[in-house]
């Protein structure tokens with residue numbers, strides 16, 4: 803199985819994070835996620851994140867910083883998540899694909915069900 807590389811954005815504003823719910827038919831469907839998606843062959847993770855956040859939430863990223871890389875093996879898929887915090891952006895984040903989305907306090911993040919690979923992200927944000 804080939805490992806897929808995913809650019810993931812933790813969009814932060816006033817100690818709140820923008821999360822959205824994955825469509826039911828997708829891998830890990832119905833769970834909450836940080837917006838993002840697969841890196842294309844000709845992109846850096848940084849570029850992939852800018853493109854994905856423009857497509858999925860309609861913002862232009864101005865400041866992003868590496869948070870962590872996570873390798874995780876799901877029974878049906880192997881992923882590497884390249885996770886970056888996004889602390890400055892133009893536009894107002896809105897889910898562009900009709901999925902549910904909301905701003906949640908960092909301290910409440912553990913109340914939402916994320917894909918397993920995301921546990922380390924939630925822990926890191928809550929320990930900052």
Ligand SMILES: Nc1nc2c([nH]c(=O)n2[C@@H]2O[C@H](COP(=O)(O)OP(=O)(O)OP(=O)(O)O)[C@@H](O)[C@H]2O)c(=O)[nH]1
Nearest residue numbers: 808810829830835836837838839840879881917919920
């Ligand atoms: N976007 C995103 N993907 C995640 C997270 N955590 C996690 O395990 N993933 C996994 O990363 C993989 C790729 O994400 P994706 O489905 O958003 O990719 P994409 O936007 O390019 O989708 P597409 O193939 O429908 O165009 C999925 O298998 C997903 O389950 C997360 O927090 N955000």
Ligand SMILES: [Mg+2]
Nearest residue numbers: 837838839840
């Ligand atoms: Mg996506």
